[in-house]
Amino acid sequence: MSFWNNVSPTGAISELWSVxxxxxxxxxxxxxLAAVGTFAILSLMSGESWKKARPLPEITxxxxxxxxxxxxxxxxxxxxxxxxxxxxxALLKEQEKVGQDMYMAxxxxxxxxxxxxxxxxxxxxxxxxxxxxxxxxxxxxATRKAPVER
Numbered sequence: 119m120s121f122w123n124n125v126s127p128t129g130a131i132s133e134l135w136s137v138x139x140x141x142x143x144x145x146x147x148x149x150x151l152a153a154v155g156t157f158a159i160l161s162l163m164s165g166e167s168w169k170k171a172r173p174l175p176e177i178t179x180x181x182x183x184x185x186x187x188x189x190x191x192x193x194x195x196x197x198x199x200x201x202x203x204x205x206x207x208a209l210l211k212e213q214e215k216v217g218q219d220m221y222m223a224x225x226x227x228x229x230x231x232x233x234x235x236x237x238x239x240x241x242x243x244x245x246x247x248x249x250x251x252x253x254x255x256x257x258x259x260a261t262r263k264a265p266v267e268r
Contacts (some may be wrong), residue, residue, distance in 0.1 A: 138145055225232035 138149075141148070141154070147162045222236070
């Protein structure tokens with residue numbers, strides 16, 4: 119059952135008219151007061167803007183390096199970062215090797231020829247690396263031959 123089945127605009131208007139007639143002699147004053155109040159509130163709201171002002175962007179400057187840092191300090195910083203990067207890569211390779219050994223042991227235990235799979239994977243990896251190296255060399259050679267436009 120729908121709510122709108124019980125709603126009738128003509129019935130609502132006729133009921134409002136009957137209540138308005140039964141209100142007494144001050145009904146026009148109350149109606150005018152309600153209209154003025156409604157008009158005042160709506161006119162106050164119409165003057166307000168509902169748009170928010172766009173905030174200016176916040177600029178953050180890099181302040182982690184002192185201005186008086188020397189080239190030797192910069193080189194030491196780069197070397198330390200490279201050492202940490204190499205250390206992380208060595209740890210990652212070691213963890214990958216342990217995982218690979220575990221999977222190879224599992225494969226041997228289940229009867230899979232893991233040595234042939236590893237040889238094929240190594241050959242595929244070497245071929246992909248060789249193709250990437252050849253592509254990089256060809257691109258480098260093409261950029262060396264191309265004239266510089268100014």
